[in-house]
Amino acid sequence: MAIFKKKPEPELSLADIILPEHVGIIMDGNGRWAKKRGLPRSAGHTAGAQTFRKIVRYCSNIGIKYLTVYAFSTENWRRPNDEVSALMRLFKDYLTEALSDFKDDSIVIHFIGDRNAFSDELHELMDDNEEISKDRDGMVLNLAMNYGGRAELVSAVREIAAKAASGELDPSSIDEQMISDHLYTKGQPDPDLIIRPSGENRTSNFLLWQSAYAEYVIMDVLWPDFKEKDMDAALIEYAKRNRRFGGV
Ligand code: IPE
């Protein structure tokens, strides 16, 4: 009798799969990357910023429609002053560069988070980047800076409560759509896939409301080591998931 061996599943490539519309990335592991090399944590952030540039370009090229990257959380102010300053310098470099380098590009730059906490200079760079890119037709890049999912919900609740108090809306008309419409991501689809490099299994306050049905892919690679092939691996893993949204 012939023995039939089960054929190994053929390796999928990006050409075989349906891409998620909205991808979120928690860019984590910069500090550990630096520590492994005996370098200061800021060197990890510098390396992570290069990975960020590369992966943004890659996602735009392969046709991702929305990319949200977690760059600085509302809790990251707790870090030592010199680390926070190094991050602010990297933000400034990137936002300055984006104003000219992306001139001919199609990426729409949008910030999510409370930008009032940043210096006037950074605040202005954020406004200028949004203004210069707002009519482009390519990938929407949400940069989560001083972002916290809880703070975002607090701000939405305040806005809705103020409208209720002034009689602009009836509290009984508050529904899920209204809450979504008061978040920083209003008008955008919820994330389908959230990637967390560095192996941590937690949300760390990222897109709490929006990620209700997101697929999480936790990866063992540290963010500065993250390559295009790691992005492909996460996208292929996502494509294999069976999303049920509570149905059968
Ligand atoms: C992510 O890397 C960057 C920011 C939070 C700004 P970390 O700095 O958190 O790196 P680890 O987690 O300490 O390795």
Ligand code: IPE
């Ligand atoms: C989440 O990473 C924030 C960013 C990547 C910007 P953290 O490193 O701050 O998260 P925890 O502290 O490990 O949960």
Ligand code: MG
């Ligand atoms: Mg971390």
